[in-house]
Amino acid sequence: MRIETNVTKLLGIDLPIIQAGMSWASSNSALPLAVSNAGGLGVLAAGPMYPHDLEDAIDEIKAGTDRPFAVNLPLYRHGADAIIDMLLAKRIPVLIASQGGPKKYIDRFKAAGTICLHVVSGEVHARKAADAGVDGLIAVGGEAGGHPPPELVSTLVLGRAIAKAVPEMPLILSGGFADGSGLAAALSLGAGAAQFGSRFMMSREARLHPAYQDMLVKAGVADTMVVGRGFGVIRVIRNQFAEGMARAETEGLSDDQRKAVFVASSLKAAALDGDVSGGKVEAGQSTGLVSEVLPAAEIVTRIAKEYVQVVSSLPNAVYDGNSKEISNVG
Ligand SMILES: Cc1cc2nc3c(=O)[nH]c(=O)nc-3n(C[C@H](O)[C@H](O)[C@H](O)COP(=O)(O)O)c2cc1C
Known part of the structure; x- marks a missing residue:
């Protein structure tokens, strides 16, 4: 199945389903590989990885699929400059940069043919990233697990605001999406894809205790x-x-x-150690919408099928020629 949007065309993927980069949970090859092979975009989270582990994981993904995948790099991380050099040498298909500005990396990655997505949490930040030349944006709203924006503006509102502020930019919304209804909502708000974090933490391939x-x-x-x-x-x-x-x-x-x-x-x-009482169990509100652990490929397929069902069951608006009013038929 294919669901074509400006984001799937940009990335060369079949479905507008992006697996969120998540420190530890997607910091090895298993989850990104499964998602990319299923037609979405798998994302390797470089944040906590040693450079040699990151390099190995990239090689494993390349060996396991010829489909696009992404590496998520938080720009503040220790040794980011050396990792940027390594990612350039590896010619990764997609870079997802977070926690910093695009100027640090954009020219070199674009010259190498890498598609550059940038994580943003407000309209001003989005405008700046767009003007700096990124290929697309990922906007993260307040429902998100991990690091939501400090003001906690919900994805419903933030997503719409960013879609209006930078209408020319391919946009991925993140935070609160768990199923096909969420994907339909993201596309309705003006995005070309939804990013799913918590949903994929409850996959068999996630690297979680x-x-x-x-x-x-x-x-x-x-x-x-x-x-x-x-x-x-x-x-x-x-x-x-x-x-x-x-x-x-x-x-x-x-x-x-x-x-x-x-x-x-x-x-x-x-x-990794399973200390769920004293440790930071980072997760989004959408965790509450999911009650089973499934193989990642099945999650991708389910979201796509649910999307088709949801969209085809939305009420059609019909125009009443006499009263000139619009009414809904379910
Ligand atoms: C455990 C966990 C770790 C995360 N690590 C990162 C990270 O390393 N880099 C990043 O840009 N975002 C990170 N995020 C945020 C996700 O990429 C994504 O925006 C978020 O999970 C979306 O919300 P959702 O969980 O409701 O789907 C993390 C989220 C979680 C839950």
Whole structure:
């Protein structure tokens, strides 16, 4: 099946389904490979990876598929400059840069023929990235797991605002999407694809401890919290760490004291070691819409089929010639 949009045409993929780059969960070849082979865009999360592991994972993906895939690089990460050189030498098909401006990398990647997508969280940022010459944007709204924008503007509103601010740009919306209804919503808002994070954390190929996945499967839509305001907002599942951060805020601890609580915990402890009580169980609100772990390829196919069903069951507007009113027929 193919669902063609300006984003699928830009990226050369069959379906407007992007698997979000997620530190640890997509920091090896398994998940990106499965998603790209299923017709979406698989994304390798370079954030926490050692350069040689990243290189190996890129080689594994190239050996396992001839379809496009992306590497997500947070530009603030230690050693980013050396990684940029390595990614250029590897001639990756798509770069997804986050946490910084495009000037650092854009000219060299475009010269190498790499498609450059940039993660943004507001209209001004989006305009700047578009003017700098990126090929497309990923706008992340407040529902998102990981690092939502500090103002927590919902994807519904932020996505629409960015679609209006940079109408010429291929746009991918991220945050809150879990199924075909979400994909239909993203395309209705003006995007050419939706990006799915939490949905793919509940895939067999995600590199996550079973205790982490179990917590996600059981979580409801209201079970996440946003903590770390002022120095690194993250959306996590409510647990001992998150409650501790919330207490630190209400008890009026200084920024330094709160930061000490924040850095004492990590995503790695939860994702790899299974400490889902004291670790950072980063996840989006859409976690509550998913209640099973499936193979990633099946997730891609289901989202596409649901999309077709949802779109074909939307009410048609009919024009009443006498009253000149528009009415809906279901
Ligand atoms: C565990 C986790 C790790 C993440 N790591 C990254 C990352 O390394 N780089 C990045 O740009 N975004 C990261 N994100 C954000 C995702 O790319 C995406 O925007 C988000 O998951 C979308 O929200 P959703 O979970 O509701 O689908 C992460 C999200 C999660 C849940």
